[in-house]
Structures are given as structure tokens and as C-alpha cells.
Amino acid sequence: QKEVEQDPGPLSVPEGAIVSLNCTYSNSAFQYFMWYRQYSRKGPELLMYTYSSGNKEDGRFTAQVDKSSKYISLFIRDSQPSDSATYLCAMKETSYDKVIFGPGTSLSVIP
Amino acid sequence: NAGVTQTPKFQVLKTGQSMTLQCAQDMNHEYMSWYRQDPGMGLRLIHYSVGAGITDQGEVPNGYNVSRSTTEDFPLRLLSAAPSQTSVYFCASRPGGGRVNEQFFGPGTRLTVL
Numbered sequence: 001q002k003e004v005e006q007d008p009g010p011l012s013v014p015e016g017a018i019v020s021l022n023c024t025y026s027n028s029a030f031q032y033f034m035w036y037r038q039y040s041r042k043g044p045e046l047l048m049y050t051y052s053s054g055n056k057e058d059g060r061f062t063a064q065v066d067k068s069s070k071y072i073s074l075f076i077r078d079s080q081p082s083d084s085a086t087y088l089c090a091m092k093e094t095s096y097d098k099v100i101f102g103p104g105t106s107l108s109v110i111p
Numbered sequence: 112n113a114g115v116t117q118t119p120k121f122q123v124l125k126t127g128q129s130m131t132l133q134c135a136q137d138m139n140h141e142y143m144s145w146y147r148q149d150p151g152m153g154l155r156l157i158h159y160s161v162g163a164g165i166t167d168q169g170e171v172p173n174g175y176n177v178s179r180s181t182t183e184d185f186p187l188r189l190l191s192a193a194p195s196q197t198s199v200y201f202c203a204s205r206p207g208g209g210r211v212n213e214q215f216f217g218p219g220t221r222l223t224v225l
Contacts, residue, residue, distance in 0.1 A: 008151060032211045043201055043216035088153060092211055097161055103153035
């Protein structure tokens with residue numbers, strides 16, 4: 001079993017839709033939870049991160065962490081064609097230097 | 112600031128050849144990492160460094176060597192290239208401590224091994 005699992009998609013939605021992206025994980029020691037966005041043929045860029053459990057909101061993006069279920073989510077409201085990208089979740093233990101990535105979900109927002 | 116730079120952008124090698132992928136950062140970051148990205152596999156950690164002179168293995172270290180003689184540079188060496196090493200390689204850096212929100216990636220090197 002991989003440490004971090006993510007539905008690879010592809011996910012295709014109409015412009016304006018609410019998008020839900022999810023990851024599950026097996027390591028209960030993960031404390032940092034991150035979402036990266038990667039445009040085609042570019043390096044990943046950090047979108048949001050949370051420490052431990054709870055929600056975090058940044059504009060149209062909301063990140064949720066449910067440590068009891070080992071499940072994290074990224075919600076995108078009022079999705080735009082510019083949101084079309086691959087979204088990678090990533091996780092890290094507090095005292096361990098490695099960041100572990102999920103395989104990514106490909107998202108297309110259709111105008 | 113140039114951020115994280117990688118050279119070359121593209122490379123084609125023959126099986127058995129060796130080469131070095133260059134990575135440099137100008138943000139004075141302590142941590143630097145090398146990842147490879149393959150379809151359906153996401154980013155997998157090859158090697159990482161927590162500071163000059165200190166390196167450690169990641170998930171998929173076999174066939175790769177690294178060194179960190181300065182804070183700025185973290186080259187990745189392929190000693191004898193194999194077709195299984197065809198991939199996109201990303202270098203990343205971040206400050207020390209738990210500041211995961213400040214990890215930056217380079218633009219990547221697309222490597223093909225024939």
C-alpha cells in the first residue's frame with residue numbers, strides 16, 4: 001500500500017463548478033498537509049498547506065484535514081479554466097525531513 | 112532572485128552514459144531535494160540534503176549520486192544511465208525547520224535514455 005493515495009482522474013468539470021480533490025494516507029505521524037498545483041510542463045507550486053487537523057481557506061480554495069479518517073481534501077469554488085492543472089497532495093511528519101507526494105489528479109475546467 | 116534553477120532543460124542519453132543534472136538556488140535554503148516524476152507515480156524522492164555536506168537517500172536512490180559542497184548547489188549524478196531512468200527530474204529547496212510552506216521547485220529536466 002502506498003503511503004499516499006490519490007485518484008489520478010482525469011477530472012473534467014464545467015466552468016463555475018465546485019471541485020473536490022481528495023487524498024488518503026496511511027501514516028498517522030503526518031502532521032503537515034500540502035496541496036501543490038502543477039501546470040503542464042512546469043514545476044509544482046505550493047497552493048496551500050495546513051498543520052494538523054482543521055480547515056484553511058484562501059480565496060476560492062479550501063483545504064480540509066480529517067486525521068481520524070486519514071483523509072484530506074481540497075475544494076475549489078467557482079472553478080476557472082485557469083485552474084486546469086494537476087493537483088498533488090503532499091505530507092510530512094514533524095520531525096522527519098521527507099515530503100511524500102501523492103500521484104496527482106489531473107483537472108480540466110471547461111469554459 | 113532566480114529561485115531554483117535547473118540545467119539542462121532537456122537531455123537525451125544512451126544507455127550506459129553518465130551525466131550530471133545541475134540544480135542551484137539563491138535563497139540560502141538549507142534543504143534541497145531531487146525528485147523524479149513519472150506518469151501515474153507522482154513525485155518520488157531520490158535524494159535530499161539538510162545542509163552543506165549532509166545528504167541522505169529518499170525512496171528511489173539506486174543509480175543516482177548526490178553531493179552538497181555548498182549551500183547553493185545540489186547536483187544529481189547518473190553514473191550509468193538506464194532506460195528506466197527516463198523521467199522528468201525536479202529539484203526543490205526550502206528553509207530549515209518546519210517551514211514547508213516555503214518549498215520551491217525548479218522548472219525540471221526532461222531526460223530520455225535510449
